[in-house]
Amino acid sequence: MSRNFVLITSFTLVGAFFCLFGCENEHNSDVICKNNPELCADLHKDSWCRFEKSALIRHRYQLKQTEQPTGKQLYKQLVHLENYSQCIELAAGVQHKINTYRTRDRERAFAVSTQTLAELQQFTQTNNEVHLAFYRWMRFNDQDAFTIVEDTYKQGELTDNDIITQLAAYYVRVSPHDAKKLYLHLLATTEPNSIDPDWFLALASIYQQQQDAEKEYLLTRANLLISQNSANEQQLMAIISDDKTLAAVLDAQALELVAAVMSKQFTQSHSEMLLK
Numbered sequence: 001m002s003r004n005f006v007l008i009t010s011f012t013l014v015g016a017f018f019c020l021f022g023c024e025n026e027h028n029s030d031v032i033c034k035n036n037p038e039l040c041a042d043l044h045k046d047s048w049c050r051f052e053k054s055a056l057i058r059h060r061y062q063l064k065q066t067e068q069p070t071g072k073q074l075y076k077q078l079v080h081l082e083n084y085s086q087c088i089e090l091a092a093g094v095q096h097k098i099n100t101y102r103t104r105d106r107e108r109a110f111a112v113s114t115q116t117l118a119e120l121q122q123f124t125q126t127n128n129e130v131h132l133a134f135y136r137w138m139r140f141n142d143q144d145a146f147t148i149v150e151d152t153y154k155q156g157e158l159t160d161n162d163i164i165t166q167l168a169a170y171y172v173r174v175s176p177h178d179a180k181k182l183y184l185h186l187l188a189t190t191e192p193n194s195i196d197p198d199w200f201l202a203l204a205s206i207y208q209q210q211q212d213a214e215k216e217y218l219l220t221r222a223n224l225l226i227s228q229n230s231a232n233e234q235q236l237m238a239i240i241s242d243d244k245t246l247a248a249v250l251d252a253q254a255l256e257l258v259a260a261v262m263s264k265q266f267t268q269s270h271s272e273m274l275l276k
Contacts, residue, residue, distance in 0.1 A: 029058060032058065036061060039057060039061060042109065042112045042116065044088060044105050044108075048087070048106065049091055052080070055084075056081065059077055059080050060077075070129070071129025072129075072131045072160070074120070074129075074132060075131035078135055081117045084113055085113035085114055091106050091110075092106040092110045121139075130149060130158065131160065132145075133145040133146075134166070149163060153167055153182075161190060165182075165199070167182060168199075176206045176209055176210070180206055183202055184203075184272065187266050188272065192261070192262045200219045200222045200226075207219065213239050214250060215274075216239055219257075220236060221236070221250065222254045222257050225254060253274065256270065257275075
């Protein structure tokens with residue numbers, strides 16, 4: 001696989017091989033552009049979309065130093081391109097009456113980014129690495145790609161939390177048992193600062209389907225404990241028929257659950273056994 005292709009910077013693919021420069025600060029996009037102008041030539045010049053532009057530049061630089069990009073790296077490149085293209089599309093709609101060249105520059109960058117994205121999507125459409133299959137499933141509802149993702153899970157080889165989360169959300173509707181397994185896996189294996197409070201709500205919805213009001217309440221309370229969501233206590237209490245004695249017990253269990261997850265002690269804890 002040519003590194004040049006995944007580093008597309010214009011409608012025409014860049015040269016046959018990039019020579020590497022000396023040591024650079026890979027976190028400074030301005031330095032990267034100065035030393036590797038081919039990585040930035042197709043991008044707009046002003047300060048709009050600074051975050052999306054910088055992220056794309058840094059990832060292009062990482063790819064430039066990679067002989068054989070992985071499926072995950074190509075997936076990230078697709079996502080960075082999407083984010084940049086969406087942002088610059090909005091910026092291109094801002095008209096400058098005096099500095100009209102800025103508007104034209106953004107319009108050019110948007111046109112190039114959409115073409116670049118389409119070319120990379122075409123290039124990876126037959127690559128069955130799970131991250132790229134996941135991308136096609138999410139963006140194009142490609143059912144063959146979904147089968148690849150699902151088979152990877154069934155073979156016990158699915159490790160990416162973003163993919164696991166989306167597959168679990170899909171299973172909430174079609175296979176609640178599998179969804180529960182995946183969410184419990186996420187709670188047991190994810191670093192505390194990466195825990196998504198919505199996983200608790202997703203589990204609560206599964207127990208709601210199963211008409212298990214106590215676990216629905218417990219998990220909803222756990223979500224409230226670690227998120228910025230505000231509680232409607234009246235609605236929450238209605239889940240357990242306004243049983244205040246039961247609420248006190250479940251609130252204590254919710255605290256125990258959150259403590260176990262955030263201290264990486266969830267596996268084989270009382271909380272995990274309770275939810276299995």
